[in-house]
Amino acid sequence: MPPERPEFTSCALRSFGHSYRHHLSFLAFLLLLDGGMFSPSSPPTGLLEKVFQYIDLHQDEFVQTLKEWVAVESDSVQPVLRLRRELLRMMGLAAERLRLLGARVDSVDAGLQQLPDGQSLPIPPIILAELGDDPKKPTVCFYGHLDVQPARQEDGWVTDPHTLTEVDGKLYGRGTTDNKGPVLAWINAVSTFRALDEDLPVNVKFVIEGMEEAGSPALEELVQKEKAGFFSSVDYIVISDNLWISRRTPALTYGTRGNSYFMVEVKCRDQDFHSGTFGGILNEPMADLVALLGSLVDSSGRILIPGIYDHVAPVTEEEKRTYEAINLDLEEYRKSSQVKKFLFDTKEELLMHLWRYPSLSIHGIEGAFHEPGAKTVIPGRVIGKFSIRLVPHMNMSVVEKQVKQHLDYIFSKRNSSNQMTVSMTLGLHPWTANTRDNQYLAAKRAIKTVFGTEPDMIRDGSTIPIAKIFQDTIQKSVMMLPLGAVDDGEHSQNEKMNRWNYIEGSKLFAAFFLEMAKLH
Numbered sequence: 015m016p017p018e019r020p021e022f023t024s025c026a027l028r029s030f031g032h033s034y035r036h037h038l039s040f041l042a043f044l045l046l047l048d049g050g051m052f053s054p055s056s057p058p059t060g061l062l063e064k065v066f067q068y069i070d071l072h073q074d075e076f077v078q079t080l081k082e083w084v085a086v087e088s089d090s091v092q093p094v095l096r097l098r099r100e101l102l103r104m105m106g107l108a109a110e111r112l113r114l115l116g117a118r119v120d121s122v123d124a125g126l127q128q129l130p131d132g133q134s135l136p137i138p139p140i141i142l143a144e145l146g147d148d149p150k151k152p153t154v155c156f157y158g159h160l161d162v163q164p165a166r167q168e169d170g171w172v173t174d175p176h177t178l179t180e181v182d183g184k185l186y187g188r189g190t191t192d193n194k195g196p197v198l199a200w201i202n203a204v205s206t207f208r209a210l211d212e213d214l215p216v217n218v219k220f221v222i223e224g225m226e227e228a229g230s231p232a233l234e235e236l237v238q239k240e241k242a243g244f245f246s247s248v249d250y251i252v253i254s255d256n257l258w259i260s261r262r263t264p265a266l267t268y269g270t271r272g273n274s275y276f277m278v279e280v281k282c283r284d285q286d287f288h289s290g291t292f293g294g295i296l297n298e299p300m301a302d303l304v305a306l307l308g309s310l311v312d313s314s315g316r317i318l319i320p321g322i323y324d325h326v327a328p329v330t331e332e333e334k335r336t337y338e339a340i341n342l343d344l345e346e347y348r349k350s351s352q353v354k355k356f357l358f359d360t361k362e363e364l365l366m367h368l369w370r371y372p373s374l375s376i377h378g379i380e381g382a383f384h385e386p387g388a389k390t391v392i393p394g395r396v397i398g399k400f401s402i403r404l405v406p407h408m409n410m411s412v413v414e415k416q417v418k419q420h421l422d423y424i425f426s427k428r429n430s431s432n433q434m435t436v437s438m439t440l441g442l443h444p445w446t447a448n449t450r451d452n453q454y455l456a457a458k459r460a461i462k463t464v465f466g467t468e469p470d471m472i473r474d475g476s477t478i479p480i481a482k483i484f485q486d487t488i489q490k491s492v493m494m495l496p497l498g499a500v501d502d503g504e505h506s507q508n509e510k511m512n513r514w515n516y517i518e519g520s521k522l523f524a525a526f527f528l529e530m531a532k533l534h
């Protein structure tokens with residue numbers, strides 16, 4: 015099922031067997047019934063109407079291509095040769111698709127990924143593609159990724175994760191929303207203009223990679239290298255790799271948090287111990303580690319590392335109003351997240367703690383016994399993993415120092431004979447955009463046209479590192495224009511993208527091209 019009110023879209027209305035114009039009168043009728051929550055957009059005319067009709071008529075083909083892409087197990091997280099080959103195949107399929115569109119495609123060799131065991135695996139090539147180089151048109155560059163998180167049916171998927179399965183308008187499958195669907199939606203939009211033999215309103219560039227879920231190891235270097243080459247003519251960058259905050263209301267994203275990832279190792283020796291033979295006569299690494307991890311954050315979510323909040327940007331009244339304007343039903347959000355109670359009771363507090371305050375999460379313990387059963391082991395060496403989501407204007411190296419000092423202090427109080435080592439293994443900066451930029455304006459207009467409503471202006475609590483890298487390196491406007499609904503379950507079991515979001519999203523990109531051309 016598409017999210018509530020699928021009837022508000024031309025694509026869903028298509029099933030009523032009316033023409034587009036008939037749909038609009040039916041739409042007006044539905045709006046009356048609904049109390050007019052969404053204001054109707056003016057009907058698309060001329061080229062836009064043709065484009066929308068084409069997308070509606072060809073939606074099954076677009077879904078079929080998504081099915082073919084989902085069938086490729088392009089998991090970049092597990093470093094094994096079989097999956098790496100799948101990833102290479104995925105990038106090959108995408109390059110071929112872009113060539114068929116008439117794009118000039120360069121599959122740039124990205125070198126090797128060195129693995130901790132000394133082996134290496136090929137990093138899939140990064141696709142740089144371009145279509146059109148008319149100096150009178152703006153050049154919009156789309157970034158997306160075609161690698162996915164691991165998924166096995168036995169992890170709790172109701173359907174095979176690599177067989178796209180449609181149930182009630184939901185397209186289930188790994189990568190449907192993250193990020194194969196949005197990449198294809200952009201391609202669908204471009205291909206629609208080509209199929210209609212219409213001039214593309216903008217020059218289009220693509221950066222498509224296959225290692226995003228593994229930290230994009232080769233991308234930053236390529237962006238630096240191509241700054242004066244491929245990227246020199248880019249005016250705007252669009253990323254569609256996050257979700258709306260609602261099942262129904264589209265969104266535009268203007269900020270993400272950063273992340274600093276820490277490993278804290280506590281070691282007695284490299285081998286495990288028998289707890290009957292050694293239990294009671296030594297400092298157990300796991301007990302030290304649990305105490306260290308337990309010292310990081312309290313039960314209200316407050317980070318306990320001294321000084322960590324010192325540089326967090328203060329909240330302004332104007333900023334507070336932006337959270338008030340977001341149309342978020344807290345109760346629905348809570349229920350759909352299957353959480354009994356959130357730490358905050360108001361929408362504003364919740365959004366601020368997701369978007370504009372740091373948070374600390376404990377991710378796991380390497381070396382710990384975690385299987386079913388009752389093994390009487392004392393792990394000899396354990397590594398705790400946690401990360402801190404960073405916000406403006408926290409300073410990464412200050413955070414690193416504060417974390418290390420805090421853990422040193424807690425560990426020293428335990429008088430343990432074990433060895434503790436702390437390292438920050440990843441440092442990703444937060445990103446914020448200028449929403450007064452032309453492309454934000456164009457996107458808002460396109461959203462109004464396609465969805466008949468203003469977007470929620472949102473930030474995202476997670477991190478899309480490439481946004482900041484693009485912004486700093488190319489120094490052009492970066493915008494996040496998500497297509498997926500809040501309940502899509504990226505990285506989770508039963509990931510899905512609604513057919514409605516995929517098809518209306520394809521229209522949104524097409525409408526965005528036309529709005530960009532008007533503003534240029």
Ligand SMILES: NCCCC(=O)N[C@@H](Cc1c[nH]cn1)C(=O)O
Pocket residue numbers: 229255256257273275440442474476477478479504
């Ligand atoms: N909704 C977009 C999510 C993208 C994502 O999951 N990014 C990762 C990136 C990351 C941060 N630290 C390590 N990897 C995330 O966890 O935010």
Ligand SMILES: [Zn+2]
Pocket residue numbers: 159192193226255
């Ligand atoms: Zn993604």
Ligand SMILES: [Zn+2]
Pocket residue numbers: 163192227504505
């Ligand atoms: Zn992801």
